[in-house]
Amino acid sequence: MHGEIEKKLEGFHPITAIIGAVIISFLMVLVPFVMFLHSSAYDTVKQIKIGTQLSAANLNSSYDVTSPVNAIDIANYEAALKQKLSGINNSADFNQNDISNQTLGLPSN
């Protein structure tokens, strides 16, 4: 009985088992990581990162961050902001009619 157990243990290498477990764990981490790198989620993260970096760089270089603010500055900025936003027309830019069945000439189904 004792001899049989010893014989079984003879072929067992704990180091091999540990290395095997480490390799499997590594692969289990690697595959989802590669999945993420190829996913659209990562593209979105990259876009957001670029935007944030540009924003941070611009702030330091070209904006007045020292002079005191008064009520007139804010009133002027409100007017400038209104002017800036007038160039954005969301209802025309993102219009459901662009992809309606009727516009595309598709069956209503």
Add this chain to the structure above:
Amino acid sequence: MKIQRIVLFALAILAILFPLEVSAQSVTAPENILSQAVNDQQLSLSVDSKAVVVAKCVPLQAQLSHLSSRTAATIHLDLDTYGSTINDLQAFELRLARQGVDGSEIDLLIGKMRGAMDNLTVAGSAYTGTLNAIAGIDCVNQPEQFMAGIVLARAQLSQVQKSAKQIEELLTNAPTSTFSQIVKRLSA
């Protein structure tokens, strides 16, 4: 005995990696988005509808591809505008801080804008991705995918509209919700 062990080890690795690889492919392949949409919508086309879709598919693919590029460019421009607005607001906040005036309303506005901009980026990316997937399908064999993609794109466009409207409202309401409080503080 040793060979058996190696084979078992290899099988164990395959058993783990195969499902992961399959799911990896399902994430990256854009046509899977449309197949999933067909299943979700339980879409089936009549023979007549299928014939109409097949006939119009190719010219519409060019149109949708153009729409995708145009929408991506518009979102990019809008995000640039909102990004420069955030810079303006941050500069104001720094100037206020230097003169010892509380500008925490600006901080709140910037936080809300950043959240809405991220939503717009994600929604826009999903919408243009679907339009590109529709533009890349096989028109003769996948008319159902084409129609399901259009329905999916409409739902995603609603999300884009919602996010864009959210930012617009934040900035339109800024004079009353943000700036008026600071003006009061400066005038006091």
